[in-house]
Amino acid sequence: MINSVIIDDEPLAAGILQDYIEKVPFLNLKATFTNALEAIQYIEQEDVDLLFLDIRMPDITGVDLLKNLKKRPAAIFTTAYQEYAIEGYSLNVVDYLLKPIPFTRFVSAATKAYDYINMVKSSRSGGYAAQQEFIFIKTEYKIVKVDLSDILYIEGLKDYSKIYLKDNSKPIFTLQNLKSFESKLPQDRFIRIHRSYIVSINKINVICKNRVMIAQTDIPVSIGFKNNLQEIIFRNS
Structure with missing residues (x-):
C-alpha cells in the first residue's frame, strides 16, 4: 500500500484527487492539505510514500516545498501550468499531471509511482523478504x-x-x-x-x-x- 498525501490550495482540485485515489486499490490517502506550509511538518513526521503536489500555491511553490524537505517522498506534480514541467523533472519527480486530469492519465502516473516506490524499497532492503503474491x-x-x-x-x-x-x-x-x-x-x-x-x-x-x-x-x-x-x-x- 502506497501512503499518499495531497497538497493543493484549490479544494475542488484536491477533491478530484481524493476521489481518484479512492478508486485505486494500492493507494492509501493519509492526509489532504490546502496549506502547503502545514503539510511540511506532517510529511517530516509521518510515513509518507507519495505526494500529489500542486506547483503554484500562495505561500510556497510545490517545487520549493520539495527542495526543502529533509525526508523527500516520491512526488507527482499536479498543475495547470505546463511551463513548470522541466523544473519538476529535474527534481526526479515521478510524473507530471496537467489539470484537468483525466482518470486514465492519473492511473498511469499512480502505477508508475507504485513501481518506482517498490523498486526503491527493494533496493534499500536488498530485495523483497517474501515474493509478492x-x-x-x-x-x-x-x-x-x-x-x-x-x-x-x-x-x-x-x-x-x-x-x-x-x-x-x-x-x-x-x-x-x-x-x-x-x-x-x-x-x-x-x-x-x-x-x-x-x-x-x-x-x-x-x-x-x-x-x-x-x-x-x-x-x-x-x-x-x-x-x-x-x-x-x-x-x-
Missing part, C-alpha cells in the same frame, strides 16, 4: 488486484490481453501486453509457451508435443518457445 491489472475503468494463484493463463490478442482465472471466473480484459506481464510475473511460476500465451506452471494438467492442457483448455506451444517448456519438464522430473 499478487499483481495489479489496469482495466478500462479501474485497477483490479489479482492473486497470482488465481491465474490460469494469459492470452495476448491484437490490442489487449485476457487473463483467465480459476473457479470459472470471467476473464479480465486489459490493454497491457504480454511483454509487460512477462517482465512482472515470477519466472518460477509462469512461462511463455507461445507468442500469444503465458501460462501458470502449477496449473498445467497435461503436456503433449505441441500443446498443454489447463482446466480443460488446449493451449498451443510454438516452436520458438518449446525450449522453455522442455526446461520446465526437466526441472520438475
Whole structure:
C-alpha cells in the first residue's frame, strides 16, 4: 500500500484527487492539505510514500516545498501550468499531471509511482523478504488486484490481453501486453509457451508435443518457445 498525501490550495482540485485515489486499490490517502506550509511538518513526521503536489500555491511553490524537505517522498506534480514541467523533472519527480486530469492519465502516473516506490524499497532492503503474491491489472475503468494463484493463463490478442482465472471466473480484459506481464510475473511460476500465451506452471494438467492442457483448455506451444517448456519438464522430473 502506497501512503499518499495531497497538497493543493484549490479544494475542488484536491477533491478530484481524493476521489481518484479512492478508486485505486494500492493507494492509501493519509492526509489532504490546502496549506502547503502545514503539510511540511506532517510529511517530516509521518510515513509518507507519495505526494500529489500542486506547483503554484500562495505561500510556497510545490517545487520549493520539495527542495526543502529533509525526508523527500516520491512526488507527482499536479498543475495547470505546463511551463513548470522541466523544473519538476529535474527534481526526479515521478510524473507530471496537467489539470484537468483525466482518470486514465492519473492511473498511469499512480502505477508508475507504485513501481518506482517498490523498486526503491527493494533496493534499500536488498530485495523483497517474501515474493509478492499478487499483481495489479489496469482495466478500462479501474485497477483490479489479482492473486497470482488465481491465474490460469494469459492470452495476448491484437490490442489487449485476457487473463483467465480459476473457479470459472470471467476473464479480465486489459490493454497491457504480454511483454509487460512477462517482465512482472515470477519466472518460477509462469512461462511463455507461445507468442500469444503465458501460462501458470502449477496449473498445467497435461503436456503433449505441441500443446498443454489447463482446466480443460488446449493451449498451443510454438516452436520458438518449446525450449522453455522442455526446461520446465526437466526441472520438475
